[in-house]
Amino acid sequence: MPTPNDVITQALKHVDYREGPNNDTVFNRRFGRIPGYPADGYGYPWCQSFQSIIFKDAGMRPDADYPWTAACASATQWFTSRGRFDRTPKVGDQALFGTDGGSHVELVIAVFNDGRDIETIGGNTNSGQSANGDGVYRKRYNNWASTTRIHGFGHPAYSATGGGQTTPPNGGQGTKFKVAAGMTLLGIAAALGVPLADLLAANPEIRNPDQITEGQVINVPQKPVQPTPQPTEKPTEKPTPKPTEKPVERPSGDSYTVKRGDTLGVIAKAHGVTLAALLKANPGRFPNPDLIEPGQKVTIPAGNAQKPQAKPSTPKPPTRPATPPTTTESGIYTVKKGDTLSGIARAHHIELPALLAANAGRFPDPDLIFPGQRVFLPVRSKTPNPPAKPKPPVDQRPTPATPPSKQPEPSGGATADSLLPLPLTHAQSSWDFTPEMRENAAIIRQEAHAVFGAGLGDRAAVIGVATAIQESGLKNLRYGDQDSLGLFQQRPSMGWGTVAQVTDPHYAARKFFTTMKELAPGKFGPDYLTKVPLYQVSHIVQLSGSPEAPAKYERAAAQIVAQLAKGGSQ
Incomplete structure (x- = not known):
């Protein structure tokens, strides 16, 4: 008998699918023709036909295990008449929207925080809160009961052991x-x-x-069974400790309440523990460690990182090293453009876990490092000789957490026309650049050069500036649709970074360009910056509900980038 994961697997195959003209889709074509609709009867709303098809492809029996219908109202009636409809979400449910469940439907693929938050995949929707849209999207609804129009949840007839999961798909102790x-x-x-x-x-x-x-x-490694902690000495007695013997170790189970602006990395650092230890002490509680909310409780693991004890005979690096934890001249590496932690580890013949341990708490997101940051390299030599004279410390001036890339040199040859390699595809709109917008445009150009180099950096910057004008008015916004923030309206809940990161213009621009560099060549080929229309390149990153909108600002973006390239401030 199929399980929720079988249906979710089918749904995941279609994420990013986009409809044709007049709602014509492969799902409607497979479900069947309905006379009276456009596209020869196949152009009807397709959110429910999408559900019908993916359930069928997973091996579920139409009208026996789930409603085989293209109408959300009929699906709601099917579930209700069988006693399979309520307000408690489970993985594999159909979430039905509208006052009577007849407006829209999406598949629940994960349930978090005791059912308050859910993740879904839906057809005929978009990336925001609105149900109507142009494709298949993966979405998250925080506090769905008060922030959405969800009427309730229909429970398909899965096998006895397959339903009712409340963890992310494939996320148990499987292999x-x-x-x-x-x-x-x-x-x-x-x-x-x-x-x-x-x-x-x-x-x-x-x-x-x-x-x-x-x-x-x-x-997925098997999670070990946690042994019951064994008391080490007199657990039932409560002797009055001397003032100087007050325990330094943090008791297990101590909790912290998340405040506005917090991140897990900041919380870990404030409590003197590593991010890895903090995540381990909160298994399954933060499916997306880049997204935490005020009021959530975070368990702080036991530890004595607040007052590390010096042990000269055991040269272990402290949890929060103030100085490099090595005695070698090569104990610090400065990150260069294109580096990754794994690449640095390989280049220095170090295991990645060892490198992470030597830099505990310094890289809250090990998938993201910036040129100019310093990486502590663990000592690979044998025990150092104590009598040896200490080497002078390597440059230990503080490095900013998100250092900006090197400012590109002014180039006198760039003109707006030279940055428009293709004919303009849309009518153009002018744009008045305030000092704030000009500064943000300069940051976007700076990060474009860091990712693409001097040759293509300015053309990439035109794409970035035009996109930012459309997304945020070229302002570093602290608000947006759902949790969209910053210059590019990037969403922490969708994996773009923490709130602090996506509202850092340098990070936001860098993330935009690195994502473009990763995705665009596979779709358009290597010359996409000069041979593909701006809005198509922008859309592969943004997946916007209005994919062509940035195109109308292409000339305005080219003009400001050309001014910046000449070193102008007019």
Whole structure:
């Protein structure tokens, strides 16, 4: 008998599918013709026909295990008449929207926070809260009962052991996990409740953990059974300790209430523990470690990182090293353009888990490092000689957490026309650049050069500036649709980064360009910057509900980038 994961697997195959003209889709074509609709009867709303098809493809029996229909109202009636409809979401349910459940439907693929938050995949929708749309999208609804129009949840007739899951798909103590779009190894490790180092050890074939692909299957290490803690001395007695003997270790189970602006990395650092230890102490509680909300409780693991005890005979690096934890001149590496932590580890013949341990707490997101950051390299030599004179410390001036890329040199030859390699595809709109917008445009150009180099950096910057004008008015917004933020309206809940990161213009621009560089060549070929219309390149990153909108700002973007290239401030 099929399980929820079988249906979810089918749904994941279609994420990013887009409809044809007049709602014509492959799902409607497979479901059947309905006279009176456009496209010869196949152009009807397709959110429910999408559900019907994916359930059928998973092996579920139409009208026996789930409603075979193209109408949400009929699906709601099917579930209600069989006592399979209520307000409690479960993985594999159909979430039915509208006052009577007749407006829209999406498949529940994960349930979080005791049922308050859900993740879904739906057809005929978009990336925002609105149900209507142009394709198949993966979405998350936080506090759905008060923020959505969900009427209730229909429970299909899965096998007795297959339904009612409340964890992300494939996320239990199984042996395999299939990577979905937008996932990172850090996020997967948190969702599965296993340490990132253990996940890396179970998948030695992943040579670069900064690059995993949609559909990739990874091994999930079996989570060990936690032994019952054994008391070490007199657990039932409560002797009055001397003032100087007050315990330094943090008791297990101590909790912290999340405040506005917090991130897990910041919380870990404030409590003197590593991010890995914090995630391990909260298994399954933060499926997306980049998304936490005010009021959530975070368990702080036991530890004595607040007052590390010096042990000269055991040169272990402290949890929060203030100085490099090595005695070698090569103990610090400065990140260069294109570096990854795994690449740095390989170049220095170090295991990645060892590199992460030596930099505990310094890289809250190990998938994201920037040029100029310093990486502590663990000592590979034998025990150092105590009598030896200490080497002078390597440059220990503080490095910003998100250092900007090197400012590109002014180029006198760039003109607006030279940055428009293709005929303009849309009528153009002018744009008045305020000092704030001009500064943000300069940051976008700076990061474009860091990713694409001097040759193509300015053309990439035109795409970035035009996109930012459309998304945010070229302003670093602290608000947007759902949790969209910053210059490019990137969403922490969709894996773009933490709130602090996506509202950092340098990070936001860098993330836009690195994502473009990763996705565009596979779709358009290597010359996409100069041979593909701007709005198509922008859309492959943004997946906007209005994909052609940035095109009308292409000339305005080219003009400001040309001014910046000449070093002008007019």
